[in-house]
Amino acid sequence: MFHIVLYQPEIPPNTGNIIRLAANTQSRLHLIEPLGFDLDEKKVRRAGLDYHEMSQVAKWTDWKAFVDKVDEISASATIYAFTTKAAQYYCDAPFRSGDILLFGPETRGLPMEILESLPDNQKLRLPMQTSSRSLNLSNTVAIGLYEALRQTGFTGLT
Numbered sequence: 001m002f003h004i005v006l007y008q009p010e011i012p013p014n015t016g017n018i019i020r021l022a023a024n025t026q027s028r029l030h031l032i033e034p035l036g037f038d039l040d041e042k043k044v045r046r047a048g049l050d051y052h053e054m055s056q057v058a059k060w061t062d063w064k065a066f067v068d069k070v071d072e073i074s075a076s077a078t079i080y081a082f083t084t085k086a087a088q089y090y091c092d093a094p095f096r097s098g099d100i101l102l103f104g105p106e107t108r109g110l111p112m113e114i115l116e117s118l119p120d121n122q123k124l125r126l127p128m129q130t131s132s133r134s135l136n137l138s139n140t141v142a143i144g145l146y147e148a149l150r151q152t153g154f155t156g157l158t
C-alpha cells in the first residue's frame with residue numbers, strides 16, 4: 001500500500017483520474033490544500049467516481065499539517081518527491097510498502113522549500129525529451145505508482 005500526495009492540485013480531471021487510480025490500487029490519496037477546485041465539483045465526479053473511491057481521499061490544510069502527522073500516517077515511510085528537477089530516475093528508487101509519493105501542482109511544480117528539505121535520493125524524475133517542460137500530472141502519478149507497486153509485488157488479487 002502506498003500514499004499518493006498531491007500538493008495543491010489545480011486541474012479537476014487530473015485529480016479525478018488519480019482518485020480512481022488510488023481506489024484501484026489500494027493506495028491512499030492525500031490532497032494538500034488549497035485546491036484549485038471544489039472536490040464536489042462536477043468535473044471531478046464526471047470521471048464516474050463513486051462513494052467508495054471518494055472515501056480513500058484525505059484533505060490537509062497545508063504541507064506542514066501533513067508532515068506533522070506523517071509518522072501516524074505511515075511509520076518509517078520514505079517521502080519521494082517527483083520532480084523534473086531530480087537527477088535520479090524513478091525506477092532506481094527502492095520503494096517499500098507504505099512509502100509516500102509526492103507530486104506538485106500542474107502549473108508550478110513543487111515549491112523549492114519542499115524540494116530542498118529532501119535529500120537527492122528522495123527526488124525522482126521520469127525521463128522525457130529535454131525540450132519538454134513536463135509530463136501530465138496524472139500520467140506521472142500512474143507511472144510512478146505502478147513502478148512502486150511492481151517492485152513490491154502488487155497483483156491486485158486479494
Ligand SMILES: C[S@@+](CC[C@H](N)C(=O)[O-])C[C@H]1O[C@@H](n2cnc3c(N)ncnc32)[C@H](O)[C@@H]1O
Nearest residue numbers: 082083084103104106108109110125126134135
Ligand atoms: C505538470 S507538472 C508541473 C510542471 C512545472 N512547470 C514544473 O516544472 O515542475 C506537475 C507535476 O507532475 C510531476 N511531473 C511531471 N513531469 C515529471 C517528470 N518528468 N519527472 C518527475 N515528475 C514529473 C511533478 O510532480 C510535477 O510537479
